[in-house]
Amino acid sequence: GENVEQHPSTLSVQEGDSAVIKCTYSDSASNYFPWYKQELGKGPQLIIDIRSNVGEKKDQRIAVTLNKTAKHFSLHITETQPEDSAVYFCAATFGRAGSYQLTFGKGTKLSVIP
Amino acid sequence: DSGVTQTPKHLITATGQRVTLRCSPRSGDLSVYWYQQSLDQGLQFLIQYYNGEERAKGNILERFSAQQFPDLHSELNLSSLELGDSALYFCASSGASGGMELFFGEGSRLTVL
Numbered sequence: 001g002e003n004v005e006q007h008p009s010t011l012s013v014q015e016g017d018s019a020v021i022k023c024t025y026s027d028s029a030s031n032y033f034p035w036y037k038q039e040l041g042k043g044p045q046l047i048i049d050i051r052s053n054v055g056e057k058k059d060q061r062i063a064v065t066l067n068k069t070a071k072h073f074s075l076h077i078t079e080t081q082p083e084d085s086a087v088y089f090c091a092a093t094f095g096r097a098g099s100y101q102l103t104f105g106k107g108t109k110l111s112v113i114p
Numbered sequence: 115d116s117g118v119t120q121t122p123k124h125l126i127t128a129t130g131q132r133v134t135l136r137c138s139p140r141s142g143d144l145s146v147y148w149y150q151q152s153l154d155q156g157l158q159f160l161i162q163y164y165n166g167e168e169r170a171k172g173n174i175l176e177r178f179s180a181q182q183f184p185d186l187h188s189e190l191n192l193s194s195l196e197l198g199d200s201a202l203y204f205c206a207s208s209g210a211s212g213g214m215e216l217f218f219g220e221g222s223r224l225t226v227l
Contacts, residue, residue: 032214034214034215034216036218041220042220043116043118043204043206043218043219043220043221044157044204044216044218045116045218046215046216049214049215089156089157093214095170100214101147101159101162101170101172102147102159102216103159104149104156104157104159105156106154106155106156107156107157
């Protein structure tokens, strides 16, 4: 099955600095790559996603880049704020048409220090 | 609020027991997914149902089973519980919006003593 590696497992940044989280995937057929944010005591929530026909996508302070050849994708958060502190998960699809599942990375705990 | 409801939020039980976790998906979503989240394993896919039928299986133990009912709610049954089954169990749903986004509930925290 699909394997998704995520690094780093923990990341501390000063408020206002940028944060970058990287993921690699194994299944070349994967075509959808979402990023989820999980706050303490809550379920994961989608913050941005990218499809395989796009190399980069941006939404205000967050952006995702995809390199299909290298099978890796990254999350970039600029001008970090304390409320960005959370666990972030990358994911990639696997499975056959009509029956896709998401395989998640093991998560990155981001701490933004005021 | 994702629109996905999970009960109970917390559950403490003993080894060897059986529990049932319940999930109500977002209105209109036909797909329900179950994930297990433990400290060192991240989010592990267990099983997917689509409109009442099992669609895919992941790393689900034989002691675990699930079903999706005609009203689309789903239940995850965990039996012969072991200490290692202690984890957060998430339900997610998708489909109504036509996209691939999963909407997660807030999870059921199971503690096996």
